[in-house]
Amino acid sequence: MQGRVAVVVHGSPDVLLAPTTFFDLMDTPDDIYMRWFFAASFFRIARYIMLLLAVSLPGFYIALTSFNPEFIPTRLMLEILASREGTPFPIYFEMFLMMGIIEAVRMMMIQIPSQAGSAIAIISGLSLIGVGVVSNVVGPVAVIIPTLTMVASFGIPDYDMRVAVRIIQFFTMLMSSMLGIFGFAAAYFIIAIHLAALKSFGIPYMSPLAPTEGSGLEHTVLMGNTVKMPQDETYKPKKLT
Amino acid sequence: MKNLKNAIPDKLDPRIMTVALIVGIVEFEVFTYARGVVKIAGRDAWICGLLGGLIVIGLTFLLVKLAARFPNENFFQYNRRLWGRLPAFLIGISYLAYWFLYLVIILEDSNEANKLFFLRETPSIVPLSIFGVIAGFSVLYGLTTLVRFFQVSFPFMMLPLAFIFTLSLAQIDTTSIGILGLECVKSSLYSGLDAMTVIELPGFPVQRFELFLTMPWLFGVITSVCLMVYLLSYGILELFHLKHKKFVCFAVSAFAVGAAYLFPSVAVERQVRSYLNIVTFIFIFVIPILTLLLAILRQKRGSADA
Numbered sequence: 001m002q003g004r005v006a007v008v009v010h011g012s013p014d015v016l017l018a019p020t021t022f023f024d025l026m027d028t029p030d031d032i033y034m035r036w037f038f039a040a041s042f043f044r045i046a047r048y049i050m051l052l053l054a055v056s057l058p059g060f061y062i063a064l065t066s067f068n069p070e071f072i073p074t075r076l077m078l079e080i081l082a083s084r085e086g087t088p089f090p091i092y093f094e095m096f097l098m099m100g101i102i103e104a105v106r107m108m109m110i111q112i113p114s115q116a117g118s119a120i121a122i123i124s125g126l127s128l129i130g131v132g133v134v135s136n137v138v139g140p141v142a143v144i145i146p147t148l149t150m151v152a153s154f155g156i157p158d159y160d161m162r163v164a165v166r167i168i169q170f171f172t173m174l175m176s177s178m179l180g181i182f183g184f185a186a187a188y189f190i191i192a193i194h195l196a197a198l199k200s201f202g203i204p205y206m207s208p209l210a211p212t213e214g215s216g217l218e219h220t221v222l223m224g225n226t227v228k229m230p231q232d233e234t235y236k237p238k239k240l241t
Numbered sequence: 242m243k244n245l246k247n248a249i250p251d252k253l254d255p256r257i258m259t260v261a262l263i264v265g266i267v268e269f270e271v272f273t274y275a276r277g278v279v280k281i282a283g284r285d286a287w288i289c290g291l292l293g294g295l296i297v298i299g300l301t302f303l304l305v306k307l308a309a310r311f312p313n314e315n316f317f318q319y320n321r322r323l324w325g326r327l328p329a330f331l332i333g334i335s336y337l338a339y340w341f342l343y344l345v346i347i348l349e350d351s352n353e354a355n356k357l358f359f360l361r362e363t364p365s366i367v368p369l370s371i372f373g374v375i376a377g378f379s380v381l382y383g384l385t386t387l388v389r390f391f392q393v394s395f396p397f398m399m400l401p402l403a404f405i406f407t408l409s410l411a412q413i414d415t416t417s418i419g420i421l422g423l424e425c426v427k428s429s430l431y432s433g434l435d436a437m438t439v440i441e442l443p444g445f446p447v448q449r450f451e452l453f454l455t456m457p458w459l460f461g462v463i464t465s466v467c468l469m470v471y472l473l474s475y476g477i478l479e480l481f482h483l484k485h486k487k488f489v490c491f492a493v494s495a496f497a498v499g500a501a502y503l504f505p506s507v508a509v510e511r512q513v514r515s516y517l518n519i520v521t522f523i524f525i526f527v528i529p530i531l532t533l534l535l536a537i538l539r540q541k542r543g544s545a546d547a
Contacts, residue, residue: 067359067360068358068359179359179360179363179367179368179371180359180360181359181455182355182359182360182368182371182459183371185455185456185459185460185463186368186371186375188397189375189379189390189394189459189463190375190378192390192393192394193375193378193379193382193386193390195393196382196386196387196389196390196392196393197382197386197389204389206389206392206393209392209393210388210389210390210391210392210393211388211389211392212392
């Protein structure tokens with residue numbers, strides 16, 4: 001708990017914790033229960049890599065292939081070009097289409113709350129993608145990237161964070177479609193500034209990284225040995241600066 | 242958010258002035274001084290570099306002493322007490338002009354690089370405006386957010402640079418270190434660029450490592466732009482006792498973007514930059530050190546220590 005407040009509501013399986021930080025939302029209970037803290041660190045790093053992939057992969061792919069193909073290794077670029085031969089749409093359109101289908105399938109699974117609903121959603125999603133590739137409407141890479149993004153997004157433990165990441169995906173895709181790598185970087189700067197300005201009940205959202213709080217750094221990307229970890233000062237009330 | 246915005250003081254933070262001076266010195270030392278020295282000194286570049294580094298460390302120490310003498314005041318505030326009202330106002334105005342020119346040069350430089358590497362066909366006003374909006378937006382949140390933004394972005398800047406540095410180790414020709422030759426100095430100073438263009442790992446997902454320089458470069462540009470817009474906006478607010486922070490932040494960004502867009506050519510920009518390097522010496526060394534001397538001679542100290 002580390003000095004935080006928990007809100008438990010009768011009848012709800014969820015518990016609210018306040019204040020909360022970005023790094024709290026990336027934590028899982030397994031990190032604490034895991035006997036060996038090196039293993040916990042390994043899985044945490046994997047989770048953060050998945051977060052990075054989920055946020056940036058579609059936008060980065062659009063930026064590289066549409067604006068700066070010279071950064072891609074020649075053989076890989078040739079493979080991408082060969083796979084796209086005959087496809088009618090530009091890369092950014094393919095990506096928006098595929099990411100849109102994924103979102104539609106996700107919504108369908110939520111809106112039809114039964115086992116039949118899930119089956120319908122999966123079958124329609126798979127058939128749409130399969131027929132799209134076979135009929136050459138979209139290239140195979142345009143299927144790989146959104147699927148990888150979707151898989152990576154499930155590495156994020158918190159549901160609200162996943163929702164935010166989905167919105168950010170579309171934002172980075174939009175910026176990359178218009179301005180390539182520069183747009184991708186600009187999107188990153190805007191998001192980073194926004195995150196740096198956020199606060200949760202007076203505690204900076206990006207602490208203990210920004211502002212840097214040495215005692216809390218072992219609660220971030222790497223997990224420290226719980227026996228030796230110092231008292232985390234992240235949630236200690238401070239004067240407003 | 243409302244509390245955060247209210248908590249941001251409407252004055253130029255004393256800490257940022259020290260940081261800006263030190264950043265200016267590092268920029269001057271690394272990018273201007275080192276290049277010039279390598280060109281002029283030839284074989285003795287190593288010695289000149291080491292001596293120059295020592296001199297710069299000494300001068301930086303004096304600047305830190307100056308800032309420490311007036312812990313609760315910024316440069317504009319203690320200038321008024323040391324130089325008198327009118328000279329301080331004129332010094333303030335000249336600093337604003339210098340920062341504005343510096344900002345325009347940074348924007349123009351980034352614009353040229355953008356045109357060359359990233360956005361060959363996009364009108365240059367688009368990326369320039371985006372820089373302006375990001376800078377105005379971040380400065381509006383205040384110094385605290387700006388510093389936190391640097392902290393958040395730090396790993397994204399350092400990890401690629403560390404990667405580049407590791408790659409560049411293989412490129413340094415250690416056989417000529419004993420001779421202190423020009424090639425050795427060049428390879429040490431610009432080894433990152435060598436590594437970027439020479440190393441290729443066949444089959445590795447990213448063969449061309451220029452990509453790894455992209456984010457640190459953009460990060461460097463945006464931090465410099467944010468810092469300059471901050472100094473200019475809060476300097477104007479301080480000097481002219483204005484209240485409209487939002488308007489001033491975005492007006493400064495808009496004027497800088499407009500000036501960078503209207504810059505005639507790269508040749509003119511290079512010329513202006515060479516003049517600016519000379520002027521930089523006055524603004525980051527001469528004036529602050531004269532101010533320190535004045536403070537010592539007139540026995541003035543910050544209000545907290547008085």
